[in-house]
Amino acid sequence: MEYDIKTHKREELIDITEYILQSIRKSNIKEGIVVVFTPHTTAALTINENADPSVKEDVLEFLNRKIPKECNIFTHLEGNSDAHIKSSLFGTSLNLIVSNGQLILGTWQGIYFCEFDGPRSRKFYVKIIRDNL
């Protein structure tokens, strides 16, 4: 399944858990795995706390302090090398497990699309693989 989202800031973590749950419900899968993939080089996917929004802010602020947009060692003319580095650090794919028809996800875990060079129109894909016991 393919999903489109719109980001609104240069850096932003957007909760996409509901899209993944929807894919799983549609597939009617009982046991298997889920792969989520984003086809961008200045974005990423991650799983982190979904309760206190200050965690998202601390993650983004910390990344910006350590990997600033303006950095005298960067040579890439587009000026977004920081976003490329963040993308490789967090990764562009996620693995999840489905068991007894339920996505295994911790109480405090949300699934996030990570925008590092927005605002833009972005995509991600969800593929569900059934366990063929």
Added chain:
Amino acid sequence: MEYDIKTHKREELIDITEYILQSIRKSNIKEGIVVVFTPHTTAALTINENADPSVKEDVLEFLNRKIPKECNIFTHLEGNSDAHIKSSLFGTSLNLIVSNGQLILGTWQGIYFCEFDGPRSRKFYVKIIRDNL
């Protein structure tokens, strides 16, 4: 399969390779993949050297120097934003390959549960997907 482990320090890398090998033996799988997933937002999973324990120490010490627990930019009141950042950097899932009934793992590779805000009782899940050639 679901596994419970107990961590003993705030930061700790615990070798869980034997649990994964056990899951593979039980499943009797010949060809396929393994997904390992941990449902926590201040922990992670990684693969790294299993021989010299100084590698684990260097990894944890380096993370603590660069991502200190006390950091004046953090606003999250629980005081463990460093652990949330480390969790997203290392990731909460792993992918492995099984071929000819054997887990593909380098001579020096061990599979580690990464505790970043312990000590706590923690969980991880192992899902094995058979290749249906």
Added chain:
Amino acid sequence: MEYDIKTHKREELIDITEYILQSIRKSNIKEGIVVVFTPHTTAALTINENADPSVKEDVLEFLNRKIPKECNIFTHLEGNSDAHIKSSLFGTSLNLIVSNGQLILGTWQGIYFCEFDGPRSRKFYVKIIRDNL
């Protein structure tokens, strides 16, 4: 499938996209996922920009500035703790999706083998799992 590559510098990103595409063509898969895995503790796999080579240079230069080979906190006698840390940060495996017989990959995405302690002879494995709808 198992692939051998030779790296030529201490740090280097080598485009392995063509090998993955070749594996997919050989498998004749229409729908499924691909797992790529490297069995080394001082190397990694990542997906990033394949167009302007300055991105690769910026990524490697940035990692070296932040995670220097010589660092007074490292105790591991082999002197390559930086490479072990980079390996855990980028990760030793990748997940990809195949849909309608095509690998889902962004226009600007290439798949890279990341050497962090070369030059060496290295390996990576590709496993393709069919979706058994």
